[in-house]
Amino acid sequence: MSKFIVYLHGFRSSPLGGKTQILEEMFPQHKVIGCDYFPHSPDKASQELLSVINKLLDDGVITNDLFIVGTSLGGFWAQWVSDRFGIRALSINPSLHPDDTLPSGIFSVFDQSGRQIEVSSKELTQFMDYKVGDESEHRSNCTVWLAKNVELLDSKATQNELFKKYSVRMFENGGHRFEQFIEMKEDLQSLIEQ
Numbered sequence: 001m002s003k004f005i006v007y008l009h010g011f012r013s014s015p016l017g018g019k020t021q022i023l024e025e026m027f028p029q030h031k032v033i034g035c036d037y038f039p040h041s042p043d044k045a046s047q048e049l050l051s052v053i054n055k056l057l058d059d060g061v062i063t064n065d066l067f068i069v070g071t072s073l074g075g076f077w078a079q080w081v082s083d084r085f086g087i088r089a090l091s092i093n094p095s096l097h098p099d100d101t102l103p104s105g106i107f108s109v110f111d112q113s114g115r116q117i118e119v120s121s122k123e124l125t126q127f128m129d130y131k132v133g134d135e136s137e138h139r140s141n142c143t144v145w146l147a148k149n150v151e152l153l154d155s156k157a158t159q160n161e162l163f164k165k166y167s168v169r170m171f172e173n174g175g176h177r178f179e180q181f182i183e184m185k186e187d188l189q190s191l192i193e194q
Helices: 018-026 041-057 073-085 123-132 155-162 182-192
Strands: 006-007 031-032 065-072 086-092 103-108 117-118 139-147 167-171
Touching: 006 018, 006 041, 006 073, 041 073, 041 123, 065 073, 065 167, 065 182, 073 086, 073 123, 073 139, 086 123, 086 182, 139 155, 155 167, 155 182
Parallel strands: 006 031, 006 065, 065 086, 086 139, 139 167
Antiparallel strands: 103 117
């Protein structure tokens, strides 16, 4: 049965990035949607993600046929979508506290578009409103994959924060970009088709 896989890219990335294409190649039987949103701008990101998910649901797609994959800041949003809608999700090397770890300023997007994004201190503060806390009354169904050798985030601290709430799997290598993504096809397929 065909599923809908929604990929949420991270900070300074785009839906045209490698993981969207890899997911399309790995799972040609499923519909892959590379979400075009502004992950660094919480109010905008939440509205864009609500619009995408609600449109799919309005079109008759049921939550069991949806799967969210998010990397880094996209992992933050994957947890939020999972919590909000009860949709199964995979959060890879999630940025749990972008209000502390993201810098403000102007940054180039890592694609061929030449786009720049601006991150304000106001936007960083807004992330506090979107964190999924332990007290959430919603129905999160998220799996977390962490590489131990992440350069940008403390994977051990992330594991300690999440292991009581989610299924957390640690990997020796992979770095922030989770380089072994392609090799994880069977594991990912089992998550998608649960």
